[in-house]
Amino acid sequence: MGALQRTHNCGALRKEDAGNEAVLMGWVHHRRDLGGLFFIDLRDRHGTTQVVFRPDDDSELHAKAGELGAEYVIAVRGEVSQRPDGTINPDLPTGEVELVARELLVLNASLTPPFVLEEPVKASDELRLEYRYLDLRRPHMQRLIEARHVAAHATRAYLTEQGFLEIETPLLAKKTPEGARDFVVPSRVHPGKVYALPQSPQLYKQILMVGGCDRYFQIARCLRDEDLRSDRQPEHTQIDFEMSFVTEDDVFGVAEGLMQSIWRAVRGDELTIPFPRLAYRDAMQRYGTDKPDVRFGLEIVDLTSALRESEFKVFRSVIEGGGVVRCLNASGCAGWSRKDIDTKEALAKKWGAKGLAWAKVDGGSLMGGISRFMSEGEVAAIIEGTAATDGDIILFVADKEATVARVLGNLRVALRDELSLVSADEFAFTWVTEFPLFAWNEDAGAWEAEHHMFSMPREQDLELLETDPGKVLGRLYDLVCNGFELASGSIRIHRRDIQERVMKVVGMSAADADRRFGFLLKALEYGAPPHGGLAPGLDRIIMILTGEAGIRDTIAFPKTYSGLSLMDGSPSDVEQEVLDELGIRLVEKRVPAAGENDD
């Protein structure tokens, strides 16, 4: 960098600095060559400052500036000068001043960038990921990176203040074949054996509690070898914390304070705490999902008992078959055309409904659609139940309860977007509690843990473990915000006998349990304290905080949908010597011949 030493960053200079000398270093963002005057917008992660080269001051320097290309890294020594009247740029924090160049040093040239670093960026995701180092220079990306840092810092500060210890748990962990697929790491020293990269620090943090490390946290990478989505990456980061001698209220209190700290640090917003709580069964009934967006109403209304005797055969037969009839009141949408309604019905069918019944509200009664099948008493019940008024349209779905919930839940969110019912600056947190501990897996013909098998059943449900597992509610909770699951946690099982009973429900033999989780079961026998915790997803928190559509850009180096890293080309081929050392032999995947069943 020659004899030059940076005095300010590119977002720092103000008119108070006028008259002083300054040295700036950064990237050539834009050039404007007016023939005589030559302007450069010099950019670093703090901002942009205009540098001006004047031929009258130094013609040699002016000529040298003309050689600069986009994204050259340069150092400029010059005089901070207030801009002449009428040339102030009000859109730039540094817009009242410019740096009049006296000395220019090219620290490194740059090839012409493959895409223009502009906002909003026009380049494809593919190109941006291949040249991630260029993409990261964009102010938008810098804001996301900074937001992530600020959130992480606020997390450490808050949890430390609350008496938590930051403890790292292993990345090379025991493979416990449950849940998602593991990323597997072969052991060289122990041929044929593998480590697994952790899907979460779950077991280690429980054992930390047994180890007396009350109040642990970790900003932990979690790895899952499953297919990707716009909000799913093979590695994601959780703010994982666990506490001993606590109940749900203690965990909630810490989490609420944590969210408050993060929102305050990143956005300057003050979240209202405590967050409201909603039982799982109520969430499913009223919102059709266990991660409801409660920023708006449009709640699902159950009409099953009111329509039990309905003349409308579809409803009556569904109810007789044990199903339910529920509806949404699309307020003010009675103006929908037949085509509008058909569009909604097509959506409903896509989500599994057999149809979408409707009726418009007019003159205090129901009109059109299925209204002619409704008795006076039923009309009154529908209007009262939905609090409908003239100009509304009621949308009904009749089916098995799970189907109705899914369809109306999805429809509710679709209407939110179509009718612009929410604003981006609004954050509605909700605790969803009292989840069932087990779900019946139709295909496997077995009970499965709804969340994971280390969550404590409610005490009053313990006796149902062997008799009616489907009725057992767990001390499980999710933190939901704006329709996203932001965190998931539970009060854990701290007694071996209960843990073994739960494992038995999900079909795990004593021998299996011992082979996979013996170390945990053993630990539980040595004075494991009652404990519980939560794991908020950092990527999703940043996504919501910044209004991003997915988590990908909240991560500095993300993977594509197919799990590739386009910048460095991983995953990549492996040398034969490496395989030999690990005792691994690759086999060609067998390609089935034409007409042959691939099985």
Added chain:
RNA sequence: GGGGUCGUAGUUCAGUUUGGUUAGAACGCCGGCCUGUCACGCCGGAGGUCGCGAGUUCGAGUCUCGUCGGCCCCGCCA
């Protein structure tokens, strides 16, 4: 594992429906002019294996099959 969609200049796209002369635009890049611009402006120019491979056809960016890659959805994600 299944489905949808896209792939054309350095980039973002149009052109593909209905195969047919020399594949266009904008931005970027290069050259020229320009002393107050900040998406500078004006003039000119270069730049293409139409992802890749087969096939159909007198003829393929356009049709067919395969393949690779991006995005999105279902399954999956305790």
